[in-house]
Amino acid sequence: MKWFVFLLAATAASAQSANQCADLMRFQMPGATIEITRAAVVAAGPARGGRGGPGPMLPAHCRVDGIADKRTGADGRTYGIRFAVALPEPWNGDFLQQGGGGLNGTVGEPIGNQAVGDKPALARGFAVASSDTGHQSSGGGFDGSFMQDQQAALDFEFVAIGRLTVIAKQIIATYYGKPAVHSYYVGCSTGGREAMLMSQRYPLYFDGIVAGSPAMRTGHSNLATRAVTVALNAIAPKDANGKPGPALSDSDKKAVIAKLLDECDALDGAKDGMIFDATGCNFRPRDLQCAGAKADGCLSPGQVAAIEKGFAGPEDSRGKQVYPGWFYDTGIAAQGGGIPGLLNPGPSPVGGPTTATTQDVDADEARVEDNPTSRIGDSYTWVNLNSFSSHGGKLIFYHGLSDPWFSAKDTIDYYQRMTAANGGSSKVMQWGRLFLSPGMGHCAGGSATLDNFDMLTAAVNWVEKGHAPESVMATGRDFPGRSRPLCPFPTHAQYNGTGNLEDGANYSCKQ
16 A cells, blocks of 8 residues: 555656646746757666766656757858756756867757766756757867857857856756756866856856866967977878878887886886876986987987977977977877877877978967957966855866877966966965876876766865865776876875775875
8 A cells, every 4th residue: 555655656746747847848038038949857767878888877857958049140050059958856956067079069968977987967966957059060079160150159169158057047946946056067178168167257157167178279289289290290201292101110109108107107106007296207208219220119319309399399489388298198109099199190089180291380379379269268368266266166177197189288387377366376275176187188088097087076075065175086997996096286196105006095195
């Protein structure tokens, strides 16, 4: 009998939830033209796109899809901010907005799966929202044709993410009958740039923000990756048409990584194939130069000069550093799995490698600096975050040391400038921290890394419990059974000298 009563209650609750969800088809709000295209309950089940099999289980939730500010552009195309909001049962009372990637153009599944370890935000009870930032892509994630439309360009650069926040919060309040208690933004790459913009242009919208590998200066970083490839091309053997071949053989690249590990692996007290003390690593390719003729296991003078020039970062004709250099890290020779390492130029999401053997840095920089769209979406320049920090906001950065697209040194540079502009390290560490991940490529992945970590929980504990993240434990498929703490910059994980070398509990954050 009790079972029957419970079943009736559950059925009634399910029907009520379905009705409440369907009611959102009529959702409107002042100051926006909104068309809800779907409002339906999604049954509990595994998330799509899990690593090596079904994804983590997601709760039953009301899925709302719509488009805001729909219009016809000057080019005759239909524009508008397409969005999705997932409203779970039960709800934990919080809201998470997830960032996009590339040039956006599609609405990502609203589950919040970036930098959350093994459990996405929706599975934790967060209401989650995502959007296409105001345009639809017709050629993959890097279709930039929408940039010709003024409003679409503005939406992508910064307007749409702010509009989505206001709309999603109102949908949440309408559905649950009360507003979200806390709000979080989590994104990587383009989503990391968006996360930074939230702290800069919408400082009162979010309580906790996680910005991963932010695409702060895509034009400059593309210029810098090109500089590495051009330096290698210049000394590479050429075919009959003058096209450069590989400047480094597989043996050469293996020798570089072996020498790098020999010099820097044990700096953190553990010789384990990972370099945690990246800023203390003084590896120089010239230390691998052949004493005589070129042979396996050493580099020619030309190879040494090319690597050192590329990794130092591009300078203009006046000697000004145009973009920071790159860390020497274990992933610089990585192949496949997204964007290849800097010593292994190949096809990437933004196209194939250049075959050029020279580079006019001044001209390249001028083209980047004269691009108006990069200016309106800039997140690199603004460092005054006193409104964000004074309302209690917490900001976490993370970046892979082997990221071949956006240098971790550029994120360090922003963090240091931000720190100087906001009262110094002792003050900023109360609300803003940066974590570097050895061996990790762009946002995740790598040939030898621990790229599974939970920055969302770190942000939540900081915002809601006042517990600042002294470290964030990381694991990964490359090293089964291994864990290490990621430490707030400028500290790094250092082995304590006793205990299981694979257990992150036996490491401390040291400077």
